[in-house]
Amino acid sequence: MDPEIRKDQLKEMFLPLVDALGYKLSLDEELVEFLFDQEVQIEKEKGSPFCPCQALTDEREHDMKLVCPCIPFHREHYDAMRRCWCGLYVHKDVDDPDSLPQISLKEFEASKK
Numbered sequence: 001m002d003p004e005i006r007k008d009q010l011k012e013m014f015l016p017l018v019d020a021l022g023y024k025l026s027l028d029e030e031l032v033e034f035l036f037d038q039e040v041q042i043e044k045e046k047g048s049p050f051c052p053c054q055a056l057t058d059e060r061e062h063d064m065k066l067v068c069p070c071i072p073f074h075r076e077h078y079d080a081m082r083r084c085w086c087g088l089y090v091h092k093d094v095d096d097p098d099s100l101p102q103i104s105l106k107e108f109e110a111s112k113k
């Protein structure tokens with residue numbers, strides 16, 4: 001399939017899901033296009049649009065939690081950053097996605113103690 005068509009299909013599928021979770025696409029259009037290009041490529045190679053920014057382990061239970069949009073599996077962490085790990089999606093009220101820090105899971109877990 002034409003990668004551009006697949007990219008549009010993925011957006012159409014994912015946007016209602018992230019909208020229901022309180023997220024929207026980043027305003028950084030270049031980043032959005034880049035990440036969707038990556039997801040189309042990953043889906044072609046691995047069968048699912050896994051996260052372009054997080055390492056797979058080949059352990060199914062782990063990896064299936066990294067199929068985009070992976071927000072439901074990492075909700076607390078991403079909500080604290082107001083963005084998903086890649087920054088493809090941000091909270092709906094975010095106007096300046098570049099201002100949002102990426103907080104490692106380790107730092108996030110430590111901040112809760």
Ligand code: SF4
Pocket residue numbers: 035050051052053066067068069070071084085086087088089
């Ligand atoms: S971190 Fe963002 S881009 Fe990566 S899989 Fe999760 S929702 Fe998709």
